[in-house]
């Protein structure tokens with residue numbers, strides 16, 4: 107890891123921290139169970155849509171035990187508007203049954219145990235560990251984090267696992283949880299996928315793709331960030 111890449115990452119981290127001091131998870135939840143359910147539902151769906159569905163869902167299935175006994179047809183109807191509702195219902199019930207059988211109804215607190223649950227990949231596990239349990243095990247790489255990481259020159263990769271590896275190498279563990287929240291907020295507010303608002307962006311003096319992101323141009327060469 108080069109010093110140039112690390113100092114660039116520090117500058118990005120500091121600017122994001124000033125701009126988004128209160129960034130946090132947009133999925134409404136009160137417990138690790140609720141966050142896990144909401145995160146599974148958020149695949150290919152907006153957080154706002156998930157937040158419309160979860161009050162009814164959590165009222166009907168207040169805990170893992172109730173969800174494990176859910177009728178799949180009834181659950182599908184409740185979550186239909188989040189898309190891919192049959193697959194998500196299967197993941198939710200499968201996850202709840204596995205949590206009951208393997209963990210006595212408690213949401214596990216390790217990456218290995220979480221990623222063995224149906225419907226839970228590394229991104230979802232990172233969300234639960236970071237936001238519900240305060241453990242900086244990795245960096246959540248969703249579509250916003252992936253896009254901004256490339257635009258800001260923090261990675262060259264497309265694959266979330268390799269992007270996360272680059273971010274872990276560039277930022278200290280104490281930054282990992284909030285870094286994701288802040289990049290996601292910046293992606294929603296200014297660095298949108300199709301129309302990044304570079305002229306008004308506070309990162310435009312240090313962003314390697316300022317002004318060219320919308321045109322689809324290739325970013326300037328950046329130091330290799332393989333770790």
Ligand code: SF4
Nearest residue numbers: 297302304307313316
């Ligand atoms: S300068 Fe443009 S491309 Fe870079 S982070 Fe800001 S909005 Fe995104």
